[in-house]
Amino acid sequence: METRQAEPSRNTILQAAYCEIHRKGFQAASIADILKDTGLTKGALYHHFPTKQALGLAVIEEVIGENLARLLFAPIRQSEKPFEALLYLIAHIDELAPPDFATLGCPLNNLMQEMSPLDPEFKSRLNGILRNWRDTVEWALLQGKGQGEVRPEVDCASAALFIVSAWEGCIGIAKNMQSVDSFRSCMMQLHDYVASLRISK
Amino acid sequence: METRQAEPSRNTILQAAYCEIHRKGFQAASIADILKDTGLTKGALYHHFPTKQALGLAVIEEVIGENLARLLFAPIRQSEKPFEALLYLIAHIDELAPPDFATLGCPLNNLMQEMSPLDPEFKSRLNGILRNWRDTVEWALLQGKGQGEVRPEVDCASAALFIVSAWEGCIGIAKNMQSVDSFRSCMMQLHDYVASLRISK
DNA sequence: ACTCATCCATACCGGTCGGTATATATTTGA
DNA sequence: TCAAATATATACCGACCGGTATGGATGAGT
Secondary structure (H helix, E strand, O other): OOOOOOHHHHHHHHHHHHHHHHHHOOOOOOHHHHHHOOOOOHHHHHHHOOOHHHHHHHHHHHHHHHHHHHHHHHHHHOOOOHHHHHHHHHHHHHHHOOOHHHHHOOHHHHHHHHHOOOOHHHHHHHHHHHHHHHHHHHHHHHHHHHOOOEOOOOOHHHHHHHHHHHHHHHHHHHHHHOOHHHHHHHHHHHHHHHHOOEOOO | OOOOOOHHHHHHHHHHHHHHHHHHOOOOOOHHHHHHOOOOOHHHHHHHOOOHHHHHHHHHHHHHHHHHHHHHHHHHHOOOOHHHHHHHHHHHHHHHOOOHHHHHOOHHHHHHHHHOOOOHHHHHHHHHHHHHHHHHHHHHHHHHHHOOOEOOOOOHHHHHHHHHHHHHHHHHHHHHHOOHHHHHHHHHHHHHHHHOOEOOO
16 A cells, blocks of 8 residues: 555646646746646655656656547547548547647647757657557558558558648647647648548549 | 958857757757857857847848758749749758758757747747748749649648648657658658649549 | 957856755654 | 654755856957
């Protein structure tokens, strides 16, 4: 039996760190600012996390990874028609994703751009999530192919990587243009591309 | 007649700042590190640039903007067949772009992701370059349409935005996966998408 | 030759950062 | 009940950061 009194505090810090990092990036995120609205202090933080890097890695795995798994991967994996589920997600992502994605971008992509070249630990964790995403999309394409929906000559691995890349690209561009309409228009083009992989009849 | 003795120093600082910012991002770029290899000191820097922000904005306009104009916009604008020029650029960008783009990403996109939500000055300058890029691509598509190469029903504005978005997305993802093969594969998919806008005969 | 603006080096400042040392509640286990 | 482990607060530290104040060198105009 382990003590569980600490878990609420740990989660509070984790969530606050996630928000701060999402807003400012990891390096610009200040420990003091993270704690500011939590009612906790450095004593609590450094009890649960040995260093700022460890806190960042925990945010990646326990918040960002979990969120993406729940929002994107699970709906595809659990669908009976994964390819259709993928198309649905692309078409409706602006309603399904948290609203701050539009203004602050995708937390996964933000951290990848900032930290991957600087810290190998960050890089490997972030790449793990990215690989998971790409594999899920590839799996959806392969399932679609098996179900006779996707054209047999499609290179599912390459297409999956492109879909994820373009997806992140659309989020990033929309974040800068601060325009939901641009984002929707952009994702619509991606939707058309994915739909073009379907068998035309 | 104004004194021109200062121009070499200014350019040295500008170039060093560009490299440092490309490697670490703007906020993490340290003034001291920028000067370290230049043989100059803070006195020189703060003589030519009133603040770190002004230095960053100068890097954006005078280095990043110029580089992109020379590498991407000019070849399309000056081509007699802009649509073909666009396709060529997408297919050969890995040979034409500076090699550190693969490991460090696109400087424009890096700064957009980091700074646009934080600083409206950065945002407007970066968006200016982005708009220039999108307009150039859109112009290439429109020219292609006029020359009977692009299908008439294509929405050139939306397609151009998507092309730029996907382009940046491919660079970003490749930067994290640190794989030139992935980047090429990804850009190849984008190439296929753009080629699919062509009239099929 | 004198003046004055340009150009740049040096030394320094206040503030913030991540991290630590220590004391203190609180809970748990025997 | 009492000791030990857990959980958190507070005060503090050295490092680094962007920015400034000052003074000296250099060159142009008169």
